[in-house]
Amino acid sequence: MxxxxxxxxxxxxxxxEIGFERFLSPFSLELTKVADIxxxxxxxxxxxxxxxxxxxxxxxxxxxxxxxxxxxADVGLIRDLVGKKKAFEIPVAPLLESSGIxxxxxxxxxxxxxxxxxHLRAPIVITSQARDxxxxxxxxxxxxxxxxxxxxxxxxxWAISETPEMILHAAD
Amino acid sequence: xxxxxxxxxxxxxxxxxxxxxxxPLNEETVKRGxxxxxxSFLGEYxxxxxxxxxxxxxxxxxxxxxxxDHEEVEKVKAALALCRTIDGKxxxxxxxxxxxxxxxxxxxxxxxxx
Numbered sequence: 001m002x003x004x005x006x007x008x009x010x011x012x013x014x015x016x017e018i019g020f021e022r023f024l025s026p027f028s029l030e031l032t033k034v035a036d037i038x039x040x041x042x043x044x045x046x047x048x049x050x051x052x053x054x055x056x057x058x059x060x061x062x063x064x065x066x067x068x069x070x071x072x073a074d075v076g077l078i079r080d081l082v083g084k085k086k087a088f089e090i091p092v093a094p095l096l097e098s099s100g101i102x103x104x105x106x107x108x109x110x111x112x113x114x115x116x117x118x119h120l121r122a123p124i125v126i127t128s129q130a131r132d133x134x135x136x137x138x139x140x141x142x143x144x145x146x147x148x149x150x151x152x153x154x155x156x157x158w159a160i161s162e163t164p165e166m167i168l169h170a171a172d
Numbered sequence: 173x174x175x176x177x178x179x180x181x182x183x184x185x186x187x188x189x190x191x192x193x194x195x196p197l198n199e200e201t202v203k204r205g206x207x208x209x210x211x212s213f214l215g216e217y218x219x220x221x222x223x224x225x226x227x228x229x230x231x232x233x234x235x236x237x238x239x240x241d242h243e244e245v246e247k248v249k250a251a252l253a254l255c256r257t258i259d260g261k262x263x264x265x266x267x268x269x270x271x272x273x274x275x276x277x278x279x280x281x282x283x284x285x286x
Contacts, residue, residue, distance in 0.1 A: 144249035
């Protein structure tokens with residue numbers, strides 16, 4: 001089990017105790033213009049609400065995880081990632097930070113985006129995107145959240161084990 | 173009235189969790205927070221399907237047990253995982269074990285203590 005996006009300094013023992021074999025804190029950048037993509041270091045997480053910027057980032061060798069902040073189910077963008085050693089990031093942090101109808105709306109958008117990704121066979125990775133220890137989630141919890149977002153148990157498990165493994169293997 | 177056959181009874185699951193919080197919380201506060209998290213995520217209808225029952229919480233080692241319907245256990249796990257605050261204090265539920273009997277969870281309690 002691998003958490004590919006932990007955004008604070010955490011001890012390895014803590015992550016092992018929670019149930020993760022590996023975790024990473026990669027460079028993350030919110031894209032504002034196309035020029036940002038050229039400056040990316042290897043193994044970066046890029047985020048944007050702009051589909052065109054994300055499509056450009058999908059062409060970059062250094063951007064391995066794409067976080068579609070608006071969860072727009074753009075078929076062109078999703079197709080761009082099919083067969084590549086990259087994945088869409090599905091973070092849990094935005095769900096933790098929202099509540100009530102805002103969380104419900106966010107979950108609806110996430111569910112539809114994930115449904116399209118599964119249909120088009122685009123890889124997805126569930127991450128905690130934790131900024132403190134309270135934001136960290138165990139593999140069981142990530143799987144349960146994945147199931148709440150419309151994945152089967154096996155697909156959710158795949159999204160925190162095999163897909164991250166494939167991305168790490170490709171990056172080595 | 174004849175007793176209900178074991179095969180006809182609703183099947184339950186017991187969820188053992190550890191609570192990580194920025195300040196100590198008592199059992200009553202954790203109970204209210206847990207139910208609030210379930211209602212917030214599942215709604216009243218979803219919670220009725222999950223039929224949750226707070227079994228207990230031990231403040232000394234921050235371990236607690238919640239009972240729910242076996243078909244809704246994944247939703248209950250997601251609801252607990254998405255709970256961020258109780259009484260205005262930051263918390264994180266760490267799910268340890270799910271079991272069909274409370275007896276085997278007790279052994280989990282003991283293992284956690286060790």
